[in-house]
Amino acid sequence: MSRAERLLELIQLLRRYRRPVRGETLAIELGVSIRSLYRDIATLRAQGATIEGEPGLGYVLRPGFMLPPLMFSEEEIEALVLGSRWVAERADGHLALAARNALTKIVAVLPSDLRDEAGASSLLVGPGEQLATGDQEIATIRKAIRAEQKLLISYVDAKSGVTERVVWPIALAFFDHCRVVAAWCETRRDFRHFRTDRIKTIKGLDVRYTRRRVVLLKEWRAAEGIPEQ
Template identity: 40%
Template sequence: MSKSDRLFRVMHLFRCLPAPVTAARMAEELGVSERTLYRDIESLRVAGARIEGEAGLGFTLSEDIALPPQTLSQLEIEALVLGLSEVQHRGDPALAQAARDALAKITATLPEDKQRHIHHAVGLVHRYQTPAVPSVDMSDLREACWQERAIQITYRDRAGVMSDRVIWPLAIVYLDHELMLLASCQLRRAFRQFIVSSIAGFTLLDESFRPHRVRLLRNYIAELKTRHVIAPAGDRPSL
């Protein structure tokens, strides 16, 4: 790991771990010696980071040089914590971790009193049911949406019949108990909804549908609004 990458991770640990954090804890997380960690802290201080504390007592990041200060109202903080907590509960592991990292970064930009509001927010999220584990790699599926690349999926319909088809993935919808992929199906030449857990597998194709995603998604959402609902499982239009 290069020194620049290590310094970035040290800053990230300051944002994520409860303060004060000891050099031993950070050194263990990074897989380096405590001596190296002390040198990294001194490098960050020279660069302008305000890091309080000392060896044996632990360190606290008081001013983050990497992130600009944010001004959020108490209600905005509640909304932020509630929304990102929901993502941590509903998202796949990569998305849940991204929510935790985002909250840590935002917290680091706030004044101390606002940080306390985040740590002791009024709104909490709890789900009695654990979301089903997706049958496909959600990181790859998101990447296909971001890149506007066609994918070939193997899909199991409501009758259990398997079929292969090429689709243009447009958006992933988080319903109460499942994930729904909104797409333009090239087999049917129409908009379709696919339950992610019914996708047995998919392959990213070289075919690109850029720059059509925004227009297609806008048109699809407009079509769904005329039906008043994104159809839940067991009541969706035939695929």
């Protein structure tokens, strides 16, 4: 384990403890000497981490500290590159551009060795099918989800029947062959799933739904048997 990876692991350990934890305990979990642990804590403090405590009393990490990108491991870099490439190929144009821009910003501040690793990553995204839903429709859905606002949609079901519904969108799933909106449907008074390629028309209502999205998302996960992430 490199020192950068060890510092990252130390931060993760400290985040798991809400009360002060003894240095000896941390050293044992990291597999390092107590002297090395003290040096690592000093390094993290110099980088801006608010680690309170001292030898013999224990240490606790106060919230708010974010590690710089140089602390990413090689596998984490690969995950970021692969994820960004997938979004760039499979998501709508706005989100694809955001993914490319985010990856560019991350790579720009990496140490040279990790920057080379990111540029030469062999994890690729294969070509996918062009989906029918336009970028503007997907952008409207994503905006409504972020703002917790209702949508008025005209939806074509599997039997070609058309219905008009007011829905509360809570999640958007990207599959290789389609995109699906999970939403509370005011017509059905229950959660429903809508394929975006079957949405004939869509309009943002600029009206917030009456319950918080995080609560609805939790209820939807429970109803679908999807574990919390």
